Amino acid sequence: MIYYILLPLNAILLVVLQITLSDIFFSGRLTVELSLVAVIYAGFRLDFVKGIALACLMGLTFDCLSGAVPGSFTLFYLLIFLLVFFVSLRITSGKLYIIAFVSLVCSLLESLVLVLLYALVFQYDLTGDMLPVLVLQALLTSVLSIGFFYVMSRTEGLRYGKTIQTPQRTWTGGVSPKT
Amino acid sequence: MFLKNYRTVIFVGAIIAAALILLSYNLRYDTGTSVLKKIVMEAAEPVQKMFSASVEAVENAWRRYIHLVGLEEENRKLNKTINALQEELNLYKEGNLEAQRLKKLLSLQDTYPHRFFAARVIGKELSMISKTLWIDKGEKDGLMSGMPVLVSPGLLGRLTDISWHSSKVLLLVDENSNVDVLIQRTRVQGIAHGAGSRGCVLKYVPKIQDVRVGDVVVTSGLSNIFPKGLLVGKVSYVNRVDAGLFSKIYLAPFADLASVEEVMVLAAGQQEPKQREKKEE
Numbered sequence: 161m162i163y164y165i166l167l168p169l170n171a172i173l174l175v176v177l178q179i180t181l182s183d184i185f186f187s188g189r190l191t192v193e194l195s196l197v198a199v200i201y202a203g204f205r206l207d208f209v210k211g212i213a214l215a216c217l218m219g220l221t222f223d224c225l226s227g228a229v230p231g232s233f234t235l236f237y238l239l240i241f242l243l244v245f246f247v248s249l250r251i252t253s254g255k256l257y258i259i260a261f262v263s264l265v266c267s268l269l270e271s272l273v274l275v276l277l278y279a280l281v282f283q284y285d286l287t288g289d290m291l292p293v294l295v296l297q298a299l300l301t302s303v304l305s306i307g308f309f310y311v312m313s314r315t316e317g318l319r320y321g322k323t324i325q326t327p328q329r330t331w332t333g334g335v336s337p338k339t
Numbered sequence: 340m341f342l343k344n345y346r347t348v349i350f351v352g353a354i355i356a357a358a359l360i361l362l363s364y365n366l367r368y369d370t371g372t373s374v375l376k377k378i379v380m381e382a383a384e385p386v387q388k389m390f391s392a393s394v395e396a397v398e399n400a401w402r403r404y405i406h407l408v409g410l411e412e413e414n415r416k417l418n419k420t421i422n423a424l425q426e427e428l429n430l431y432k433e434g435n436l437e438a439q440r441l442k443k444l445l446s447l448q449d450t451y452p453h454r455f456f457a458a459r460v461i462g463k464e465l466s467m468i469s470k471t472l473w474i475d476k477g478e479k480d481g482l483m484s485g486m487p488v489l490v491s492p493g494l495l496g497r498l499t500d501i502s503w504h505s506s507k508v509l510l511l512v513d514e515n516s517n518v519d520v521l522i523q524r525t526r527v528q529g530i531a532h533g534a535g536s537r538g539c540v541l542k543y544v545p546k547i548q549d550v551r552v553g554d555v556v557v558t559s560g561l562s563n564i565f566p567k568g569l570l571v572g573k574v575s576y577v578n579r580v581d582a583g584l585f586s587k588i589y590l591a592p593f594a595d596l597a598s599v600e601e602v603m604v605l606a607a608g609q610q611e612p613k614q615r616e617k618k619e620e
Contacts, residue, residue, distance in 0.1 A: 168382070169382075172379065172382050172383045172386055173386055175383070176383050176386045176387050176390055177390065179387075180387075180390040180391070180394060183394075184394060208347065212350075212351075212354060216354065216358075219358075220375070220379070221379055221383075223376075224375065224376040224379035224380060224383075225379060225380065225383055229362065229365050229366060230361060230362070230365040230373065230375075230376065231358055231359075231360075231361030231362030231363075231364070231365050232362055234358045234361060234362070235355070235358040235359060235361075235362050238354060238355060238358055239355070242351060281366055
């Protein structure tokens with residue numbers, strides 16, 4: 161329960177931190193997508209309901225604070241969470257390079273959907289101006305995800321004595337009895 | 340049964356549908372700032388303020404640091420410049436003072452019709468037992484023992500020990516120094532004997548002679564060492580009360596022994612055959 165109480169606050173903290181960091185390091189030109197990394201983390205490590213809640217809240221907060229069309233990032237994050245969650249059922253996520261690769265793909269997908277949305281709805285062609293930025297952003301997200309997962313794994317280790325994620329996970333995110 | 344089997348799929352579908360509806364609604368109708376957005380923004384405001392304050396504090400600290408680094412660099416440069424300018428100024432001052440001193444020394448040449456050698460003082464010894472100067476000219480420069488040494492405006496001493504390139508000057512105030520002098524006003528003769536920090540003592544002046552404080556004393560020229568008329572000093576103390584035939588008279592030398600840096604060695608009257616030969620050649 162405490163998770164659901166703290167989740168909105170954490171979502172706000174993370175998104176504000178993301179905006180601040182982007183402003184400090186890249187003058188707002190590049191987004192440090194901590195919220196996306198958190199969604200990917202949820203996809204790999206949290207159970208389904210908690211992950212859905214996190215993705216929704218993170219997306220909604222980002223929509224509200226970033227000035228994007230309300231609902232857009234909520235939808236993106238939901239889709240990304242589902243994608244990562246289903247991927248995590250198929251592959252083991254212990255290796256950091258897998259996480260980095262998945263993060264890179266997710267970030268690129270998010271950018272692609274964003275470009276498509278703007279092209280279809282607003283008839284804006286973002287590919288010319290934004291493409292290098294989006295690629296850079298995907299790489300940055302990939303690197304960030306490694307750090308984020310490492311820190312979270314250390315935190316989990318300190319808290320539970322072991323990480324939540326195991327080689328084989330179930331729908332509820334728990335440990336499979338077979339493993 | 341159907342719901343139980345597919346509840347996850349239905350849940351996911353419902354959520355995605357809700358998100359799509361939210362997006363479509365916002366795309367179709369420009370809702371502006373919705374209540375939800377306002378709530379999130381209100382909630383995020385203190386957090387944003389906190390982050391901004393932190394970032395600002397760090398930025399300010401960094402700027403101050405950079406500013407201080409700049410100041411330090413500037414300060415170092417300015418200090419360097421000041422030091423260089425002070426050195427330069429010091430050189431000019433030294434040059435000016437030296438020029439003034441040399442001008443005074445050269446004025447001796449106009450005062451006395453003799454030949455002079457200019458020399459620089461390279462050492463001083465003003466101890467209890469010996470009061471001498473060391474100058475940078477010697478035998479190779481034509482100096483000889485006994486030559487009078489002058490600074491403006493009068494006599495300083497005489498050469499005693501001569502080496503090839505340097506010499507020692509026995510000062511007037513040295514206890515071993517004796518100069519035959521006379522009081523300019525009354526032409527009374529006496530011997531100026533060195534008395535260290537008291538200057539000189541004028542010896543062998545009878546009590547009946549008229550001697551006053553302030554009388555100028557010059558060389559008498561009776562010895563072969565000093566030519567006549569070189570300024571020696573002024574009478575600073577006269578005592579006729581004590582027992583004895585002679586007055587007790589102190590002289591204050593004209594030459595300032597403490598600050599002397601250049602001297603003139605007087606060669607006239609000491610022109611020896613060697614020098615004459617040179618001239619004739």
